[in-house]
Amino acid sequence: MKRLLSSIGIGAATVDTILPQADVRPGERVDLAVELSGGDAVQRIGGLYFTLKAESEGDEWVVDRYEFDGSFTIEPGEERTEQVTLRIPVWTPVTRGGPRVWLETGVDIDWAIDPTDSDEVRVEPDGFVAALFDAAESLGFAFHSAGVVETPWLDDRPFAQELVFTPDERFERDVSKLVLTTIPRGDDLRLYIQVEQRDEVAEAVGQDFNEQELSVTVTYANPEMIGRRISSTIDQFT
Secondary structure, three states: OHHHHHHOOOOOOEEEEEOOOOEEOOOOEEEEEEEEEOOOOOEEEEEEEEEEEEEEOOEEEEEEEEEEEEEEEEOOOOEEEEEEEEEOOOOOOOOOOOOEEEEEEEEEEOOOOOOEEEEEOEEOOOHHHHHHHHHHHHOOOEEEEEEEEEOOOOOOOOEEEEEEEEOOOOOOOOEEEEEEEEEEOOOOEEEEEEEEEOOHHHHHHOOOOEEEEEEEEEOOOOHHHHHHHHHHHHHHHO
16 A cells, blocks of 8 residues: 555655755856655655746746756665756846746656655856946946846747846936846856936826847956946947
């Protein structure tokens, strides 16, 4: 009876994934400890699999999938820890300002409902995006929010991150909002600078702001250089 119950997921093995560090950064490798606890019967584990997911404003995306083959048997009540290393993709959204990122862990058990675990992941900016935050702040823009947007025009990924900033007195007469869409590529950063111009007449009648956008490639994580590029784009469009 115990074998039958285990085969339908009752009294089966359980799984818990432990992330050693409090936060991660895109592009880095992360060591995980996957803790397995045996159920009421001997079970054959076929492997481990993981899915890194992101969610923003109700939309959900798969950031990456990972599979680790290697079968073993877990005895009733046995405690076992598997060490796994994952690489966080460079396009993983930063969770600062809104998006949610989490890791789902699954265990492949023959003839059973696979046990799963879900863990929130805090993603901090990499060097390029950190320099972008510093550049915007140095120009007097305050970070407002972040989101994840669809990018059907990109061949290699379905989404990109959108960072929204609001101006201080230096730009507030001309700019209502600065939107920076980031497409990290490892060695550089593709950046779309969108300037929403302030139009008092349009505001009065409830029309959309005048939007202008420029695409640039950032090859150095240098806040001063990025700041100059953003400032020149604003001057060009206002």
